[in-house]
Amino acid sequence: GAVVSQHPSWVICKSGTSVKIECRSLDFQATTMFWYRQFPKQSLMLMATSNEGSKATYEQGVEKDKFLINHASLTLSTLTVTSAHPEDSSFYICSARDRTSASYNEQFFGPGTRLTVL
Amino acid sequence: AQRVTQPEKLLSVFKGAPVELKCNYSYSGSPELFWYVQYSRQRLQLLLRHISRESIKGFTADLNKGETSFHLKKPFAQEEDSAMYYCALGSGGYNKLIFGAGTRLAVHP
Numbered sequence: 706g707a708v709v710s711q712h713p714s715w716v717i718c719k720s721g722t723s724v725k726i727e728c729r730s731l732d733f734q735a736t737t738m739f740w741y742r743q744f745p746k747q748s749l750m751l752m753a754t755s756n757e758g759s760k761a762t763y764e765q766g767v768e769k770d771k772f773l774i775n776h777a778s779l780t781l782s783t784l785t786v787t788s789a790h791p792e793d794s795s796f797y798i799c800s801a802r803d804r805t806s807a808s809y810n811e812q813f814f815g816p817g818t819r820l821t822v823l
Numbered sequence: 824a825q826r827v828t829q830p831e832k833l834l835s836v837f838k839g840a841p842v843e844l845k846c847n848y849s850y851s852g853s854p855e856l857f858w859y860v861q862y863s864r865q866r867l868q869l870l871l872r873h874i875s876r877e878s879i880k881g882f883t884a885d886l887n888k889g890e891t892s893f894h895l896k897k898p899f900a901q902e903e904d905s906a907m908y909y910c911a912l913g914s915g916g917y918n919k920l921i922f923g924a925g926t927r928l929a930v931h932p
Contacts, residue, residue, distance in 0.1 A: 737918055748909060748924045802918060810855045810913025812920055814867040
């Protein structure tokens with residue numbers, strides 16, 4: 706089956722620093738990847754849609770200058786949390802859509818990255 | 824507005840009992856619906872999609888357009904079914920998935 710990896714699985718950083726999270730599709734090409742945020746015991750909140758070779762589309766209320774997304778290849782998207790603050794601490798999950806999938810909407814999820822900002 | 828509603832935060836049953844996790848949606852177009860499951864400390868994984876009309880791990884879900892529902896059912900719950908279940912709506916041209924709040928299923932021995 707389609708596998709999505711994320712790196713790192715967890716990261717602790719100081720307030721004011723930037724953190725980069727990678728999302729890779731390991732055995733398929735993903736023209737579209739998605740970044741979600743999940744708070745404890747809550748559902749996934751879509752932050753942005755990342756399209757290979759073009760600018761990301763951000764959901765309402767998500768600061769694009771704070772959460773920089775780059776989708777430079779068909780297998781890699783990165784999320785950079787710039788000038789991180791404690792309120793950015795969360796679980797960040799990426800997903801990818803297989804361009805060959807019969808389902809237009811099916812997504813495959815990464816294991817998530819736990820970010821803690823001190 | 825596109826919305827997915829899972830009215831129950833927690834569903835607690837005994838092993839062998841039937842299970843129904845409710846999901847209602849609001850969508851003006853032709854919906855594509857999914858059930859995702861998240862076991863403890865594991866990633867979100869696809870359980871069912873309505874277009875496949877399949878049964879996975881004994882679970883089934885039927886799309887009822889009249890009632891705008893996509894309830895997940897299993898006749899006999901097992902302890903290993905304990906997990907978070909999310910209903911999701913595929914929003915067509917935007918490729919986005921809209922998730923419900925999730926229902927935690929707890930199956931007791």
